[in-house]
Amino acid sequence: MFTVNQYFDGKVVSLGHEGADGKATVGVIAPGEYEFGTSTVEIMTVISGKMNVKQPADSDWKEYKKFESFRVEKGISFKVSVDQDTPYQCLYL
Amino acid sequence: MFTVNQYFDGKVVSLGHEGADGKATVGVIAPGEYEFGTSTVEIMTVISGKMNVKQPADSDWKEYKKFESFRVEKGISFKVSVDQDTPYQCLYL
Numbered sequence: 001m002f003t004v005n006q007y008f009d010g011k012v013v014s015l016g017h018e019g020a021d022g023k024a025t026v027g028v029i030a031p032g033e034y035e036f037g038t039s040t041v042e043i044m045t046v047i048s049g050k051m052n053v054k055q056p057a058d059s060d061w062k063e064y065k066k067f068e069s070f071r072v073e074k075g076i077s078f079k080v081s082v083d084q085d086t087p088y089q090c091l092y093l
Numbered sequence: 094m095f096t097v098n099q100y101f102d103g104k105v106v107s108l109g110h111e112g113a114d115g116k117a118t119v120g121v122i123a124p125g126e127y128e129f130g131t132s133t134v135e136i137m138t139v140i141s142g143k144m145n146v147k148q149p150a151d152s153d154w155k156e157y158k159k160f161e162s163f164r165v166e167k168g169i170s171f172k173v174s175v176d177q178d179t180p181y182q183c184l185y186l
Binding site for chain 2: 085
């Protein structure tokens with residue numbers, strides 16, 4: 001029914017689905033810092049708590065809070081850091 | 094790391110975690126109608142799309158949309174109906 005995706009030894013887990021906003025995942029990130037790559041444009045939304053993000057075009061980290069979103073361009077890698085379990089949604093454009 | 098919970102033959106899947114709002118799950122519900130029971134008070138939040146909900150105290154279904162929440166009392170059963178894959182968050186109080 002839904003795909004269960006595990007990354008970084010299970011520290012990042014997501015559920016793939018296709019809902020009102022198209023192809024998407026919801027998942028959870030355990031405390032730590034991670035680097036992700038994109039194969040499409042992605043819209044990430046924090047569902048609870050906060051997420052620190054460093055995109056390649058930015059010199060500094062930016063903090064995103066509950067229900068805040070950010071766009072990630074296709075074909076880049078970006079860093080995410082969280083200090084507690086942080087649920088998120090990702091849309092694939 | 095995170096628990097993967099499957100219900101209704103995998104039509105409802107959730108990821109258990111403990112984040113900024115305490116004990117929680119994020120999950121996805123496939124199209125259909127389901128009846129859930131609660132063992133604690135729960136706060137459900139729709140992440141994308143919409144969800145129709147019928148609580149025992151209500152005579153009619155109510156529709157909740159993206160980022161809208163509803164509270165479910167402890168020890169009851171309630172019905173949820175969705176017409177497409179619908180991601181949600183559940184907090185356990």
